[in-house]
Amino acid sequence: MQRNRAGAENVFQSLRVDGRILTMLIVLIVVWTVFQLLTLNQPGQFLSPQNLWNLSVQTAVVGIMVGGMVLVIVTRQIDLSVGSVLGFTGMIMALIQTVPPLGWGGHWLLALLVGLALGALIGAFQGYWVAYWGVPAFVVTLAGLLIFRNATFIVASGRTIGPLNDSFKVLGGGLNGSIGETWTWVVGGVVMLLIVYHSLSNRSRRQKNGLPVRPMWAEGVVMGFLLMLTLAFVLVMNAYTYPGTNIPRGIPVPVLITLLVLFTLNWVTLNTRFGRYVFAIGGNPEAALLAGINVRRMLVWVFALMGLLAALAGAVQAARLNFVTNSMGNLLELDVIAAAVIGGTALAGGSGTIVGAAMGALLMSSLRGGMVLLGLPTEWQNVVLGAVLLAAVIWNTVYLRNQKS
Structure with a gap:
């Protein structure tokens, strides 16, 4: 039991993620899951x-x-x-x-x-x-x-x-x-590139200054999660179409x-x-x-x-x-x-x-x-x-x- 707890703590420390943000993410997932289950039989899930x-x-x-x-x-x-x-x-x-x-x-x-x-x-x-x-x-x-x-x-x-x-x-x-399907993919692509660039440049800068950095596997996990989150956002924004058509709306301007x-x-x-x-x-x-x-x-x-x-x-x-x-x-x-x-x-x-x-x-x-x-x-x-x-x-x-x- 203690060995498993120590292993979980080591994984968390390697990811170097703010505990409050991680807690917020878990709470969001729980809230969304509960509301989805409660509205499963409704037209507007x-x-x-x-x-x-x-x-x-x-x-x-x-x-x-x-x-x-x-x-x-x-x-x-x-x-x-x-x-x-x-x-x-x-x-x-x-x-x-x-x-x-x-x-x-x-x-x-x-x-x-x-x-x-x-x-x-x-x-x-x-x-x-x-x-x-x-x-x-x-x-x-x-x-x-x-x-x-x-x-x-x-x-x-x-x-x-x-x-x-x-x-x-x-x-x-x-x-x-809304900015439409094409521009939504463009924005999503730019954000993905920025995520990769920021992760690698921040890691390089910290190493250069002798500061602690995540292990490469942890860096890949965090980067991969952010990339998947961006991709999911783009897909959802493009999945909602204008009434009576198959034309995706894309990202709404206020959200952008x-x-x-x-x-x-x-x-x-x-x-x-x-x-x-x-x-x-x-x-x-x-x-x-x-x-x-x-x-x-x-x-x-x-x-x-x-x-x-x-x-x-x-x-x-x-x-x-x-x-x-x-x-x-x-x-x-x-x-x-x-x-x-x-x-x-x-x-x-x-x-x-x-x-x-x-x-x-x-x-x-x-x-x-x-x-x-x-x-x-x-x-x-x-x-x-x-x-x-x-x-x-x-x-x-x-x-x-x-x-x-």
């Missing part, structure tokens, strides 16, 4: 291409923002305003497209750029008060939640704004909002945007000075300051990035709905924070991963989607999500405590 395609689109909005929230929480801050900023910037983008000022029509691209710039400015403004005036982020962003939620109502005079430009709606994955955001943020956190500074600040702000890091400026940049991502998510949400209501994004900040925490981000700061947060967002969407398929009342859905969040926080606390000991 949980693991059907249509449901998985829709699930990916439903995850996009939270997925776009969750990476930014990880960086905010890692620096020991919080942003409660992201749902309101999403709604406000989405409304501004809708107004520019549908209510031309001074008789001059607002192009959808102009609306998008204005919305993104506005989101970044709002984030930087909030970060300024946190970084330079020492106002707690909880208070600043709670004020932002109230201000921008009601500002959305004020600028639209309580109206629902739409319909939006057809080109803009592509961002939401509606009609013609989400993947680009998450890949970029993951690369930034692992390979750039900015990413190292963020984690240094979260680990020990005083030590980071003494090391020469401009902590205040970094905090402003982190909040500005969060505002930018909230605006991008607002564009995707508005494009998906085609109409922007005053309540768009209401309480969405709770989903984003919960996804980050479920994905292993420590609320105390200094610890978190973009990959884990993305899996947290996918787990939350999977739970919601599965419970909707089963016809579970909203009240029970929230009870289940709350229980999962509590379990994730407890597991994360225990894991970090064991790592320190």
Whole structure:
């Protein structure tokens, strides 16, 4: 018994995989399996291409923002305003497209750029008060939640704004909002090449600097798993066709945007000075300051990035709905924070991963989607999500405590 346990521990150590990410993967597999068994006799099974395609689109909005929230929480801050900023910037983008000022029509691209710039400015403004005036982020962003939620109502005079430009709606994955079969294979191929390149280059770099590396068999297992996961994703996206045809839809545009955001943020956190500074600040702000890091400026940049991502998510949400209501994004900040925490981000700061947060967002969407398929009342859905969040926080606390000991 002890020999088998020691062997399993040696295999796990050789793979050098974060235990929290591995746990998230196991939980996802269990959740998907359970929902598939429970919906086996239904027309819309949980693991059907249509449901998985829709699930990916439903995850996009939270997925776009969750990476930014990880960086905010890692620096020991919080942003409660992201749902309101999403709604406000989405409304501004809708107004520019549908209510031309001074008789001059607002192009959808102009609306998008204005919305993104506005989101970044709002984030930087909030970060300024946190970084330079020492106002707690909880208070600043709670004020932002109230201000921008009601500002959305004020600028639209309580109206629902739409319909939006057809080109803009592509961002939401509606009609013609997918990249098609060929480009889906191209994207999948590029991702596979990047996986191989990153694995080999990272191994070579670690060896050159005298750092420990995985055994070759373990490197092959991890690389092979990621390649198979990418292939499965491409096949599922191409398995869902347009109604009445055999034409594959491919990857939805909002999912492509989400993947680009998450890949970029993951690369930034692992390979750039900015990413190292963020984690240094979260680990020990005083030590980071003494090391020469401009902590205040970094905090402003982190909040500005969060505002930018909230605006991008607002564009995707508005494009998906085609109409922007005053309540768009209401309480969405709770989903984003919960996804980050479920994905292993420590609320105390200094610890978190973009990959884990993305899996947290996918787990939350999977739970919601599965419970909707089963016809579970909203009240029970929230009870289940709350229980999962509590379990994730407890597991994360225990894991970090064991790592320190």
